[in-house]
Amino acid sequence: xxxxxxxxRGFKAFLEWQYWLNPNPVPLGPSLVGGIMSFFGWFVVAGxxxxxxxxxxxxxxxxxxxxxxRFSSPVFWTGIxxxxxxxxxxxxxxxxxxxxxxLLVFVVFVAWLIPPVLFVARDYPRERRALAExxxxxxxxxxxx
Numbered sequence: 204x205x206x207x208x209x210x211x212r213g214f215k216a217f218l219e220w221q222y223w224l225n226p227n228p229v230p231l232g233p234s235l236v237g238g239i240m241s242f243f244g245w246f247v248v249a250g251x252x253x254x255x256x257x258x259x260x261x262x263x264x265x266x267x268x269x270x271x272x273r274f275s276s277p278v279f280w281t282g283i284x285x286x287x288x289x290x291x292x293x294x295x296x297x298x299x300x301x302x303x304x305x306l307l308v309f310v311v312f313v314a315w316l317i318p319p320v321l322f323v324a325r326d327y328p329r330e331r332r333a334l335a336e337x338x339x340x341x342x343x344x345x346x347x348x
Contacts, residue, residue, distance in 0.1 A: 257269075257272035
């Protein structure tokens with residue numbers, strides 16, 4: 204291994220299937236448990252905050268509310284499932300305590316993020332232009348009294 208990549212030597216275990224499927228992994232230490240709990244706890248807090256912000260924006264800007272609301276559910280549920288995986292790993296439950304569940308939580312999170320990202324990148328600008336065009340057109344129509 205070239206000396207420039209020597210720091211990757213410690214990550215070799217991540218590429219071996221035995222690491223992910225070990226039924227009796229090494230117990231998590233207290234500092235690691237606290238760090239992982241904080242990480243996934245912030246996901247739950249961020250999901251709730253995004254949901255509240257989406258509700259607050261609903262009357263002001265419907266499209267922004269939709270965009271933010273689409274991110275709140277995946278973030279919240281990733282936090283919940285991550286905390287659940289942490290609980291099982293901490294309690295060393297043989298099947299559910301495997302490290303594979305943390306990897307699965309990450310993969311599901313990335314898969315859940317694809318539709319909201321596509322909405323923001325593709326549909327949001329199109330719908331924003333359509334609303335602007337409708338407002339520009341209705342500006343010249345008579346208003347109800």
